[in-house]
Amino acid sequence: MGTLVFLKESVFSDEYASRKGFMQSIDPRFKAVSFFLFILTALFTKSIATSLWLYLLCLMLVCVSKIDLGFFLKRTWIFIPIFSLFIAIPAIFSIVTPGEALVSFKLAGLNFIITRPGLAGGALFVTRVTVSVSFVVLLSITTKHFELLRVLRVFKVPHMFVMVLGMCYRYIYLFVEVVENTYLAVRSRVGRRVHYKKGQRMAAWNMASLWHRSYRLNEAVYNAMLSRGYSGEPAIFNDFKARPRDWVWLACSVVLTFISLNII
Amino acid sequence: MHIPDGYLGPTTCGFFYVVMVPIWALASKIVKKTLKAKQVPLLAIGAAFSFVIMMFNVPIPGGTTGHAVGGVLVAILLGPWAACIAITVALVIQALLFGDGGVTAIGANCFNMAFVLPFAGYYIYKVISHNSPVDSNRRVIAAGVAGYIALNIAAALTGFEFGIQSFLHKTAAGQALYCPYGLNVALPAMIGEHALVFGWVEAIVTALVIKYIQKQDPGLITEGRA
Numbered sequence: 483m484g485t486l487v488f489l490k491e492s493v494f495s496d497e498y499a500s501r502k503g504f505m506q507s508i509d510p511r512f513k514a515v516s517f518f519l520f521i522l523t524a525l526f527t528k529s530i531a532t533s534l535w536l537y538l539l540c541l542m543l544v545c546v547s548k549i550d551l552g553f554f555l556k557r558t559w560i561f562i563p564i565f566s567l568f569i570a571i572p573a574i575f576s577i578v579t580p581g582e583a584l585v586s587f588k589l590a591g592l593n594f595i596i597t598r599p600g601l602a603g604g605a606l607f608v609t610r611v612t613v614s615v616s617f618v619v620l621l622s623i624t625t626k627h628f629e630l631l632r633v634l635r636v637f638k639v640p641h642m643f644v645m646v647l648g649m650c651y652r653y654i655y656l657f658v659e660v661v662e663n664t665y666l667a668v669r670s671r672v673g674r675r676v677h678y679k680k681g682q683r684m685a686a687w688n689m690a691s692l693w694h695r696s697y698r699l700n701e702a703v704y705n706a707m708l709s710r711g712y713s714g715e716p717a718i719f720n721d722f723k724a725r726p727r728d729w730v731w732l733a734c735s736v737v738l739t740f741i742s743l744n745i746i
Numbered sequence: 747m748h749i750p751d752g753y754l755g756p757t758t759c760g761f762f763y764v765v766m767v768p769i770w771a772l773a774s775k776i777v778k779k780t781l782k783a784k785q786v787p788l789l790a791i792g793a794a795f796s797f798v799i800m801m802f803n804v805p806i807p808g809g810t811t812g813h814a815v816g817g818v819l820v821a822i823l824l825g826p827w828a829a830c831i832a833i834t835v836a837l838v839i840q841a842l843l844f845g846d847g848g849v850t851a852i853g854a855n856c857f858n859m860a861f862v863l864p865f866a867g868y869y870i871y872k873v874i875s876h877n878s879p880v881d882s883n884r885r886v887i888a889a890g891v892a893g894y895i896a897l898n899i900a901a902a903l904t905g906f907e908f909g910i911q912s913f914l915h916k917t918a919a920g921q922a923l924y925c926p927y928g929l930n931v932a933l934p935a936m937i938g939e940h941a942l943v944f945g946w947v948e949a950i951v952t953a954l955v956i957k958y959i960q961k962q963d964p965g966l967i968t969e970g971r972a
Contacts, residue, residue, distance in 0.1 A: 689816075690962065
């Protein structure tokens with residue numbers, strides 16, 4: 483249930499995207515391209531300083547986009563960066579990454595040595611992951627999701643994928659509602675923890691029932707598509723309009739990318 | 747199994763995008779040819795279904811829970827090429843809107859979960875179930891075995907992709923630039939957890955869902971692939 487509630491709140495909430503902040507005012511196509519450049523910079527860089535600078539840039543963009551910083555940090559750090567931090571911890575020790583010793587200590591009779599390449603590698607790994615996740619989350623919360631999916635046309639994604647993406651997005655909302663209601667009904671009737679074998683059967687029954695219901699919905703959806711003019715080839719509306727500020731933003735992003743990668 | 751941004755180096759990310767582009771193009775062509783016009787919404791249903799399946803917490807012994815990927819299930823119900831498109835769409839939505847799985851790693855994630863997983867699972871299911879009747883127990887067992895083996899193959903591939911990073915990207919001082927563990931750690935870690943826990947969750951879920959569909963509406967097992 484908790485996962486479903488989190489999913490509904492995080493994926494389907496356009497609350498921040500509707501605010502009048504800086505990133506919300508940028509054309510989604512330009513925003514997606516610029517953020518992709520920043521994520522690529524984070525991927526290519528070998529410098530922690532560059533990663534940290536990108537993270538600072540991201541946090542600055544959060545502040546000028548009227549997004550609550552606490553909400554953003556919570557949303558980005560849980561779960562991937564924290565998981566990556568745990569993964570990186572063993573790698574800072576000499577047993578995984580040998581090299582120049584920085585700190586050594588004894589614990590439970592064992593000698594632990596933190597090495598310079600281990601610490602640098604671990605820090606770069608965690609900051610790189612954090613920067614990438616932060617930019618993706620910022621893109622997702624400052625852009626209306628339906629628009630974000632339409633932006634994929636810019637990257638020449640075939641029509642069929644874009645159409646399926648748009649329909650899938652709506653179906654997910656419907657499915658989450660169905661699953662949430664089913665779980666609520668089960669919980670209100672069972673009222674206690676069930677044995678894991680029973681729980682497995684219940685989860686599988688839910689999935690099978692979900693597939694059954696949705697499959698039978700297919701024909702109704704197709705008829706609805708026909709009544710709206712679908713003729714076998716999907717048509718994607720492109721009503722994005724670029725303004726001078728979008729071009730300025732894109733130019734700034736390209737310059738920042740080049741500076742970060744020491745190209746200029 | 748979703749690889750986030752920053753775990754794989756640019757070479758690996760680029761390589762898997764290059765590998766996946768022709769697969770996506772071929773999947774698109776084959777599905778357009780074989781799927782009847784009125785079955786088009788099925789792709790979206792399949793994508794949403796594989797997305798939501800990952801949200802089901804399945805209880806496992808010891809009081810904890812795991813989740814299934816559902817790739818083999820979608821492949822059995824829709825066929826492997828349609829499953830490839832459906833799972834790709836689910837992974838793209840997860841990466842873009844949910845932050846689960848990296849944008850730069852979409853190629854690698856799709857190779858593991860939208861190509862290898864459904865194709866391996868589908869053909870294992872086909873071989874074991876052979877021409878048995880739609881409502882036979884053999885199909886239930888075949889679905890479970892296919893779910894278990896295919897998930898472990900995909901997990902081993904993911905472990906391999908993690909493990910080669912320390913060979914491909916390292917500074918002169920020995921500093922790892924991406925996933926810091928070699929094959930000796932990444933491969934057993936990924937295979938171990940999937941062989942012991944998540945593989946069983948996938949097997950149980952795939953088998954039980956096929957069993958319930960056999961009981962409720964057996965036509966669905968073959969209809970989607972028609």
